[in-house]
Structure formats: structure tokens, C-alpha cells
Amino acid sequence: MATLGERIKDLRKQKGLTLQALAGDQLTKGMLSLIENNKANPSMESLSYIAERLAVDRNELLEDIPTNELRNLLEKIEQLYTQEMISDELIVKYKEIARKIKPYIDKLPFRYESARLLEIYSRCSYHTKQDGWQGPLEKAEEIYENLHMINQSADLHIFRAMMAFTEHRYSEALDMIQASRSVFKERTGILDPLKKLDFDYYESILYSAVGDTDNSKRLMEDAIDFSKKKQLFYRIDALYRLAGFQAVLNGDRASKDHYISKLRLFADFTDSKEIKAIADAIEIHYLNSFVHDYKAADALIEKNLEKHQEDKIFLFALEKGKALYGMGRLEEALGWLKKHTLWEFLHHPYDLSMHYEKDAYMAMIYMKLGNSELAVKHATIAKNLIEPMPDLPYKTFILDVYKQVTA
Template sequence: MGERIRTLRKQRKMTLEALAGDQLTKGMLSLIENNKANPSMESLSYIAERLGVETSELLEETNRQELQEVLKTAEQLLTVDFEVLTDEHEQVLALLGPYVEKLTASYEAARIYDIYGRSLYYEKKDGWRTYLEKAADIYDQMNITRRLATVGIFLAMVEFNEHDYKNSLSILLENRSEIEARNGFFDPLTRLDFDYYEAILHYAVGNAEDAIRIMNEGIEFSKEKKVFYHIDHLYRLATFHAMMNEDVESMEYYERKLLLYGEFADDEEVVFFTKYGKIHYLTTYQHAYSEASDLLDEYLSDYDANNSDTSYILMEKGKVSYGLGKYEEALSWFGQVTIADYIHHPFDLSIFYEKDAYAALCHLALGNKTEALRSIDIAVSNISDMPRTPYKDFIMETYELIHKE
């Protein structure tokens, strides 16, 4: 404590006499700074007032200014897009580790607990939930609703990542209900966070009607409040839902909305999603492989070459080759498809699980019946726990066809 008082005094360019004022002697203050005397609470409050800090900051093992600097560094480390993270979480753990056992209740402490707990989770280390619970308790006590909501959403998505979609939805709904009951309302960003995640989780468990309702409510709320947070994700959901129901008018409407948003926000990813969506619709729902091939060539000529071989595009390349009767080439494309560790939604997984069904059809066309049976059995095994979608229907129909053959 004495060292903290001395550091703060010097930062403020105060002499011992200036800090001592008329209530302490220079000698007593010197003893306090050298940890040779303990001030009374009255004297400590007096010192804190003259230094312009809270008394609690002098009592903490780590002062607030230091915590703010450490927190700023940790947050900067995690500004990298999740898909391109390398060892940032390890760096965060090394940075925050010395502080997490020395904290008292404050906003900075809550954020450190929050970030530290998430980093432990991503590094697959034990104890992450304890720190998130500590963070949530402080957010709750300080009535910081948005941060409290993000912890609840994170805990729900942990279950989502384990493919326990029902439990994930249950946790999210419970968290939303508790916060709403206590506060009576959400700020717009928190409301849109809940709408977005609730919609995707309803879809994940097969509650399409609830998903559509929540999704539309989120879109209307976003337009009403002119807060376009998550609007691109909500439009993507809406586009995908319209596509699966082959509602071409709605699909094209939301594609136009996405394109306008992407051009306005200069968001290349959103713009290319609309192009990918058209290719996917042509291959999967229209079986217009020649037209899809032309669009795919256009897509690849426009898109960043470093991103042109993502698994989504490899799937479309494989389907185009299959549809054009280039079965060996199609098998080559499907063989390169990998499912990224961050892909967990049943819709995305179902799209990728189709690769084995298409591979089975290619093998069948080439006369490799044993390989056809092996591939389709893999597809069925993967898709069995997924909710019903056109992708699951296609896999099951292919299964019937191949086993009949």
C-alpha cells in the first residue's frame, strides 16, 4: 500500500509535505510509504482524497490505472477476427494471470475475469466457468446489463458448440427472461443480440416458426430504431430460410437488402455472400449446373484468391462438376472439403454433410458400388441428429436410391 501511495504521489508531482497537508506529518507519511506504519482508515481516506482516488484503490493490491492499461492490452489482442486467431488467447492468459487472484469488485475486475474466463475456455483449460461467473456477479451488482447479457449468451453458445442445441436454447431463454424481468427493457444492441442468437437456436432445434417470428421481430426492431447491428446476419438468416422454402420472391428481396447493406457498409464479405447464395441456390435447388458454373467462374475472378478455396466454394465446385458429369473431378473437390472447428450450426453442418452423398452418387455413376455405399452411410450417420432440412432430405433420398441400386 505504501508503494502505491508513493507512486500516485509522484505521478501527481506532489511532495511529502504537499500530500501530508495539515492532518499528517511528513515523517508519518514517509513511514506509511515505506510500509513501516499502517494508517488509520481516517488517515487513509484523507490521503486518498488528496490523491484524487478512491480509498479502495489504495487498499487493492493492483491500482485501477494499472488494471485499465492491462485490460486495454488484452482487449487489443482479441480484436483479431476469430477465424484468424493464432496464440492471442495464450497471450491474454499470460498477461492477466498475475492479476486474477488479486482483484476486488470493480468494472475493470469484471472485464478481466470475463476475458480471462473466455480465453481459458478457448484454450481448453479448466476453471473458465468460475471466472465468467465472477464477472457476471459484478456486472449484475453494477447493473451493467449489456455485459451481463454477453456472458449469458457465451454460456449458451458453449453448449451450442457441443451440439447440445436444446440446452443452449434453454440457457439463452432463461438468461434473457431473468434480465428482462429485472430491468424491464434492453438497450437496442442487447435486444438485437438476443433476437439473433435466439433465432439461430430455434432453427437449430427445428423450431422454424419461432425462429421466423424472432428473426422478423429483430429485423423490424432494427429498422424502427435505425440501429443496424446484426442486420446483415438477420438478413442472411432470412435469405437462407426463404431459399430452403424455395420462396424466390422473399429470397431475392433479402438478397437485395444484403447487397445494399454490403455496398453501403463497404463490407466485401456481405457482397460476396449474396453471390455465393445465388450459386448455392442454382446447384442445390435448381440443379442449373451450367449457369452455376458461369457464376462460380465470375465469383472466383472477383474474390480474393486467398479465400477462393474455402470449403463452401469447394462444395459448389464439386456439385457443379457432378452435375456436368465430371465425376472424378467432383470427387477431387469433395475430397478437399473440411469442416472448420468453428462450424456448429445444423444448417451449415448439413450443407457439408451432403458432400458424402454427392460422392456416393459419383461413385455409383463410376460403377464403384462399394464406395458408394460407404460414402452414403457416412452421410446418413452424420445427418441423423440434425433437424429436417432439404439437405437432410437429399441425403436420405440418396440413401434410398443407392441401397435400392
């Protein structure tokens, strides 16, 4: 952080003033040079004179973090900070962001820039599992509340609810998001359109997490209709993805085709390779697990592996193993299943249940290869993982495999 002398020098240079021009007739050029190089402290009278000639408030020069420095810091942090699907690469970036903000935490003044920095620091520290994120989050919320920044306050409420979600406290998270929604609706009368979509999206996710698919579907469809009516594309890809996967689980092929088609159109519109890959991943999962068209699934997997190579392998390793198993290519299937890893940032029961199929497929392969010991081992792993999950098709499948293997 800049010293008083450095702040004066930076502001002088920004305004294109020489030492002599800033010194004027009340300071000598030599004295001003000593002040700028931290070799002399100005009197309050001299400081007021310097501030006046620089066209800034004297208090800004005295602040631990002047306005100009604070804004420059926030601008740099905003360029680095992104909210996207958590990945190992993003975690590295979040650690760097938290490191840059940390020296300022205890000296931030009571203003918007400070609240935003505190919020980003809290989010980054939480996701990178660093201690000390709670206090800055509370301070950010206090500043937003006092500045009547409703949307920013709502974002922090949603963040708190989704923290409970990541800790698999699904019912508690749903209660929190619904309570927050009511609070902000009472304050504003009508929620900001983007904030309404945020609440719809997260509440829909949480309804599905507690097994209430009817309310989850209702909120998804309401949010999609609202987006169309308002001509908003915010969260539309996430809503299509969620709706498409819900249709797969419900065995509703027409709705599945509709939402995957919408997802692909949106991917073309935004030129997003990632959204295209996700649309294909939903279709592949449907082909493998629900209609057992393993050849079609494998063809679509190969198409994606050619395009994405290693960067999207986590989307397709499990499904590739399932497709190969279905085609009777057991050794190859086993190799692909071993490549699959359970991504540590998955928390929804749908995602977890789907990925827990891996050990059930490995159990069936080992059983067919005559290795009953490994078959029982992997069937037991799958059974123990799936038992706390809701009653989805994956649970039925895994428990059936366990019975077959241990019979």
C-alpha cells in the same frame, strides 16, 4: 504486476514530480528512493503522506492491483479482444488474451474493470478449450449483478445458452434463452433495444435449430422491422443472412432475392468483402442445390475465387465440387470435394446438414467412375452423419444417394 515502490514511482512520474518534490518536508529524497526501489517499506504514516501528495487513496497504493494498473490492463485487452466468427486465427488471439489476464485472476478487486476482465478471460478460455473458465464467469456475473449492470448480465446469460447450443443441446439452449429473456424483461420492463435484438437473433437461431421454422421466421422479421424502425444496424447483416438462407430452404425465391439484395447493399455500405462473399455463397448454394443451374453457380464461384483466393476457399470448395459434378467434370469435382473440410466451429443443424452433402457427392462420383467400394464407403459416411439431423432437403438427398449406391 507492479510492486508498491513501482506504483509510487509510476504515479510520481505521471504527475511530473521529482523525488524531492514528492518527498516534501516529511521524507528525505534518499528514503523515498529506497521505497521506490523496494529497499525500504514505508510506515503507514509515511504511506498516507505519499498518497496525499500523489492525490490518490492510500488503499489504492496497497491494493494488489491498483486502479490505474487495472484500467491500463483492461484498455490493452479490449484492443485485442473481438467477438467475431470463430476461426483458427481468432483462437490463437484468444489464447494470448487468456494468458495475459490469468496472472491477475485471483487478485482482482470487486469493480467493473474486474468483471469485464473476468468475462473476457472466461470467453477466451472456453473457446480455446482451457479449463478453469467457470469460476471467473460466475465471479463476473456476481459483480455485474451487484453493480446493476443489466446488459452485461444479459450477455453472460446468452453466452451460457449458446454454450449449450455449441454442444448441440438445442432444446435446452432455447429454454435457457427464453427464461433469461423473461428474467431481464421483468427486471427492466422494456429491454434495451440492442439487447432485444440480441435475444431476437439468438432465439431465432435456436428455434430453427429445433425445427420450428415458423417462430424462427417470425422473430427474424420482427427483429429486422425493429431495426428499421429504430434505425439500428446492429446484427442486421446476420439477420439478413439467416433470413436469406431460411428463404432458400423454404423455396421462396422472392424472399431469397430480397434478403440477398439487402445483404449486398449492407456489404457496400460497410465496405465488407466478407459480407459480399457470404451473400454470393448463399446464391451459389441456391443455384447448385435447389435450381441446379451449375454453370451460373460455377461462374459466381470463379468470380469469388479470383477476388478472395485462398482466404475464403472454405466457403466455396464444396459448392465448386457440386457445380463441376453437375457439369459432368467428375475428376475435377472430386479434387475440389477433397479440399473441403468441415469447419469445427459449425454447430447449427442447417450448416452441418449442408456440409454433410460432401460425402454423398463423392459417393455419386465414385459410383460413376466404377469404384463401388468407395461409393458405398462415402454414402455410408453421409448417411450416418445426416440421420440425427432434422428433416431438411439435405437429409432427403443424402438418404436417396445412399439407397441408389447400395441398391
